[in-house]
Amino acid sequence: MTAPTTATDVNQPSLEHAPPAGRRMSWPVLCLVIAGALALTSLVRLITGADGITNVSQMSTALQLAVPIGLAGLGGLWAERAGVVNIGLEGMMILGTWFGAWAGFQWGPWTGVLVGLIGGALGGLLHAIVTVTFNVNHIVSGVAINILALGATRYLAPLAFEGRSGGSAKQSPAVDSLGHFTVPGLSDGLSDLNDKGWFFVSDIAGLLGGLVTNVSWLTLIAVALVPATWWILWRTAFGLRLRSCGENPIAAESLGVNVYKYKYLAVIISGALAGLGGVFLSIVANPFYLEGQTSGRGYIGLAAMIFGNWMPGGLAIGAGLFGYTDSLNLRGGSANVHALLLLGALLLVIGAIWLAVRRKYVNAVITLVVGALVFAWYAGTNEVPNQVVSATPYVITLVVLALSAQRLRMPKADGMPYRKGQGK
Structure with missing residues (x-):
């Protein structure tokens, strides 16, 4: 983003932001690309007979697996748009899983959601203090938070869960469900259409059916956070000031922006979003905390953010892709991966x-x-080894990043040290 040239520019919402290094794909072209990819997938389904790759159950599972990745990616986007690299997303997710389950089994699932948010935000606050106030290298701080979060939860879990019904040193008691909803009529209609196996139409029905069948309320909140993030960061004065801190903090400071404040806010929000992703894992995906249940999703969320070129829409597509490949492990993995x-x-x-x-x-x-x-x-071959199926999400992550790397453009001051008044 080019630094604002007047105080009015900083204090007023702007429709402009820095273009990526290359030409950005317009929405009509992007929709055509997605439709083409879905049509090609439908053709492969008809050739191979692997109906599971686009059925309603597969898409519903993919959505559930994409949500924590997307929330972690949104957390990374908030921090990095303010100029702070957040490698600590994994640790903040771990804090969210523990705090969410700990509060959830005692006081109810929605209390668990709130406390899990606070747990992740505390990790973000620690990262902000270390990187913004003390100017420690962002990568070092993030790795330290990941290690600290893992150690802290391993220490706290036996104290909180051992001796409780269903609890152990590595697992919490069960947490009550937040509840799910299915759109009546529409869900059954899309499922029936998906079962017909028609070219393209049935695949679209499977995709849409997964979005309206057995969906958690927290999933709905997570999906709504994507357009909300875009609107706040690109259509409000607050968002413009925050993004200016990630592009040119010296220029932003010269125009009256409190750079420290915006960096702190961005990183705390980043931690809260990652914590919400952890809450999803320990309350929705599984109704209990389990040691190691994040399984590197914080890092995959960071990869989804990079794939999306630090934009909410691209991040959502990346999270959906990684969630889909991860779902292959759970539903007919070998046959589906062979078809893919x-x-x-x-x-x-x-x-x-x-x-x-x-x-x-x-x-x-x-x-x-x-x-x-x-x-x-x-x-x-007629099938692929189970080891390949398990490795598919991580292989896809590496391949996608390698193919998209040349078109990426991070915020100009992302990860760079900043001291108040250094431009004077």
């Missing part, structure tokens, strides 16, 4: 053609060769 090998081969061939059109012939040949190898793997 064919999808991957087709996408690589399309990518090779695109690179050739842009006259990047060496890259096109490499991509085509990789696509041929993936197709040979698909054609030469």
